[in-house]
Amino acid sequence: MSDKPVHAPLIQFPVTDDCLLIGGMPLDRLAAQVGQTPFYAYDREAMSRRVHDLREALPDGVSIHYAMKANPMPAVVDHMAGLVDGLDVASLGELRIALDSGMPAAEISFAGPGKGDTELRGAIAAGITLNLESFGEFERALRIGEALGVAPRVAVRVNPDFELKSSGMKMSGGPKPFGVDAEQVPDLLRRIGETAAHFRGFHIFSGSQNLRPESLIEAQNATFELAYRLAEVAPGPLEMLNIGGGFGIPYFPGEQRLDLTEVSANLGARLGECQQRLGDVEVMIELGRYLVAEAGVYVCRVVDRKVSRGLTYLVTDGGLHHHLAASGNFGQIVRKNYPVVTANQVKDGQREVVSVVGPLCTPLDILADRMELGHADVGDLIVVMQSGAYGYTASPHLFLGHPAPLQVLV
Numbered sequence: 001m002s003d004k005p006v007h008a009p010l011i012q013f014p015v016t017d018d019c020l021l022i023g024g025m026p027l028d029r030l031a032a033q034v035g036q037t038p039f040y041a042y043d044r045e046a047m048s049r050r051v052h053d054l055r056e057a058l059p060d061g062v063s064i065h066y067a068m069k070a071n072p073m074p075a076v077v078d079h080m081a082g083l084v085d086g087l088d089v090a091s092l093g094e095l096r097i098a099l100d101s102g103m104p105a106a107e108i109s110f111a112g113p114g115k116g117d118t119e120l121r122g123a124i125a126a127g128i129t130l131n132l133e134s135f136g137e138f139e140r141a142l143r144i145g146e147a148l149g150v151a152p153r154v155a156v157r158v159n160p161d162f163e164l165k166s167s168g169m170k171m172s173g174g175p176k177p178f179g180v181d182a183e184q185v186p187d188l189l190r191r192i193g194e195t196a197a198h199f200r201g202f203h204i205f206s207g208s209q210n211l212r213p214e215s216l217i218e219a220q221n222a223t224f225e226l227a228y229r230l231a232e233v234a235p236g237p238l239e240m241l242n243i244g245g246g247f248g249i250p251y252f253p254g255e256q257r258l259d260l261t262e263v264s265a266n267l268g269a270r271l272g273e274c275q276q277r278l279g280d281v282e283v284m285i286e287l288g289r290y291l292v293a294e295a296g297v298y299v300c301r302v303v304d305r306k307v308s309r310g311l312t313y314l315v316t317d318g319g320l321h322h323h324l325a326a327s328g329n330f331g332q333i334v335r336k337n338y339p340v341v342t343a344n345q346v347k348d349g350q351r352e353v354v355s356v357v358g359p360l361c362t363p364l365d366i367l368a369d370r371m372e373l374g375h376a377d378v379g380d381l382i383v384v385m386q387s388g389a390y391g392y393t394a395s396p397h398l399f400l401g402h403p404a405p406l407q408v409l410v
């Protein structure tokens with residue numbers, strides 16, 4: 001036994017006869033149903049189970065919002081809308097999909113720096129909550145609201161004076177394009193109080209892709225403290241407090257699945273305290289990848305098998321143009337492998353160390369670098385797991401002019 005770090009065990013899909021089942025169907029049969037490779041497949045049952053398990057784990061009284069930028073496929077959003085309490089959008093395009101899902105406008109919020117006037121107009125007309133990112137954005141929202149005869153519903157997105165430690169992506173602390181610096185928020189609150197805008201509360205998002213309970217607890221505690229401080233100078237009672245999310249999933253060798261036991265216990269205590277200090281406020285967390293990433297796979301087909309100076313390459317019809325994150329080029333500093341399997345030889349059969357690459361003429365087009373997989377020949381399917389978030393819409397489909405992948409919800 002070597003003590004080389006390994007991927008966390010994959011638990012979300014059954015394996016029958018050593019073949020991966022997605023949506024209850026062996027993958028080669030699903031590929032026949034889809035009619036082309038490469039494709040993304042998202043398993044609705046896996047998403048439902050994840051939201052159900054999360055609700056069981058979290059204390060009562062925490063609302064769960066889905067951050068749609070993780071996976072904005074309309075069918076996925078429709079499915080998620082039936083499971084969660086609200087949707088968070090980051091563009092007018094996402095807002096249209098959110099509204100199509102039937103989620104009430106009162107449960108939709110819109111964050112993102114650089115909201116254009118057209119986006120603000122659409123959001124205010126729809127009656128959703130704007131998470132304000134700056135003083136200037138608020139003034140534009142006011143003018144647009146006056147022209148429409150609709151009072152904008154606003155929450156202040158705060159750039160906290162702390163950070164979420166050990167995060168895949170830090171989005172707070174220090175100078176940031178996101179939100180209003182905590183120390184400037186009292187001035188914005190005063191300004192909101194002078195206007196007809198409907199003040200709803202705070203949005204405090206400090207980071208993403210975190211697998212450490214102690215870091216999440218520390219950030220949540222600091223978030224509540226910051227909210228209490230700012231609430232003292234708010235123009236009215238808080239209706240909502242969005243405490244961010246940041247729950248991560250295991251992508252790379254050595255990473256463990258997040259254990260929510262302590263996070264939930266701490267959150268339960270904080271909720272009681274929050275009701276005492278702020279009254280009847282809706283506390284929500286917003287999660288993207290944690291809800292959908294593990295429910296999705298990216299599937300491509302081996303088109304060539306070759307050996308170069310001792311290393312076997314499986315050349316597939318899929319690659320970084322469809323799945324930038326798995327190639328390591330979506331914010332990774334040191335490239336690591338996503339979990340990858342051969343669809344019909346998941347665990348058993350002959351194993352071999354191979355590199356899985358795509359068809360693009362660039363050395364960046366790697367899906368698995370020297371990984372042990374079940375033997376695959378030309379025509380066999382290769383599966384990249386953990387691909388239900390930041391895959392299809394986070395990839396440069398046009399690069400090199402190959403056809404786009406398909407997406408299916410099964």
Ligand SMILES: *Cc1c(COP(=O)(O)O)cnc(C)c1O
Pocket residue numbers: 067069070088111205207208209245246247286287288289290389
């Ligand atoms: C991207 C984003 C999310 C979702 O992040 P995940 O890591 O997918 O959970 C949530 N909230 C905001 C404000 C974001 O920008």
